[in-house]
Amino acid sequence: MSLLTLFSLFWLSGYSIATEITGPTTVNGLERGSLTLRCAYGSQWETYLKWWCRGAVWSSCQILVKTTGSEQEVKRDRLSIRDDQKNHTFTVTMKDLRRDDADTYWCGIERTGTDLGVKVQVTIDPASTATPTMPTSTTFTALVTLQETSSFPTLNSHHLDNRYKVLKLSVLLPLVFSILLLLLVAALLLVWRMMKRQKKGTAVPGERPLLCKPDLAADQSLPQKGHHKALLLCPG
Numbered sequence: 001m002s003l004l005t006l007f008s009l010f011w012l013s014g015y016s017i018a019t020e021i022t023g024p025t026t027v028n029g030l031e032r033g034s035l036t037l038r039c040a041y042g043s044q045w046e047t048y049l050k051w052w053c054r055g056a057v058w059s060s061c062q063i064l065v066k067t068t069g070s071e072q073e074v075k076r077d078r079l080s081i082r083d084d085q086k087n088h089t090f091t092v093t094m095k096d097l098r099r100d101d102a103d104t105y106w107c108g109i110e111r112t113g114t115d116l117g118v119k120v121q122v123t124i125d126p127a128s129t130a131t132p133t134m135p136t137s138t139t140f141t142a143l144v145t146l147q148e149t150s151s152f153p154t155l156n157s158h159h160l161d162n163r164y165k166v167l168k169l170s171v172l173l174p175l176v177f178s179i180l181l182l183l184l185v186a187a188l189l190l191v192w193r194m195m196k197r198q199k200k201g202t203a204v205p206g207e208r209p210l211l212c213k214p215d216l217a218a219d220q221s222l223p224q225k226g227h228h229k230a231l232l233l234c235p236g
Contacts, residue, residue, distance in 0.1 A: 020045065023107040023118045031127040034095040039107035039118060041088055049110040050083050050090040056104040058117065065092070066110070099124050 020042035029035035041050075047069055055061025065076045067090065073082040083090040094101060102124045108117040 021116045026121045028123040036093045052092045053106040
């Protein structure tokens with residue numbers, strides 16, 4: 001497998017699409033009351049962090065409250081969230097509801113890569129002003145199964161957690177070093193082969209090459225007729 005293919009697999013591993021989270025499409029509560037909703041998820045996401053996010057646009061929604069990876073309830077302002085890992089559901093409660101709490105929210109799971117999420121529309125009914133009433137509480141539970149397709153955000157989400165960034169860095173650095181090492185080995189091999197070719201046309205190491213020229217004086221003393229070998233004068 002080439003380095004480019006290996007890099008592509010690691011790079012895209014954080015973007016595998018999954019839809020194993022469900023929740024109620026719409027919930028409503030009474031002003032000054034409270035509401036509770038439950039979202040369900042697949043068993044493989046049991047220990048992952050769950051969150052409650054506000055905003056119609058996924059890429060800019062604001063996470064209001066998040067679990068810690070355990071079943072302990074986490075409270076923040078008028079919100080609370082609790083993960084029931086045995087039943088693979090997590091519960092979000094909104095208390096002391098206000099009219100401006102009506103908005104688009106998301107049940108989500110934080111994971112490496114793009115988070116999982118399902119959209120929940122929250123509406124708030126005005127409280128009756130005729131007679132004061134006690135605060136009311138409403139509970140909504142996801143009645144859909146995990147096989148149904150839930151809303152899944154686009155891949156340009158800002159919910160890329162730190163674990164993905166660390167994974168990306170831990171993959172990129174070894175690949176860069178591997179490529180540089182291969183280039184270095186290739187360069188050294190090329191230099192070695194060039195030096196080996198040059199040595200084939202040189203003298204034995206430690207000896208100077210012999211530079212010889214014809215000895216004209218000795219050549220004139222030989223008989224003029226017939227054939228004879230030219231005498232060479234070599235230094236040393």
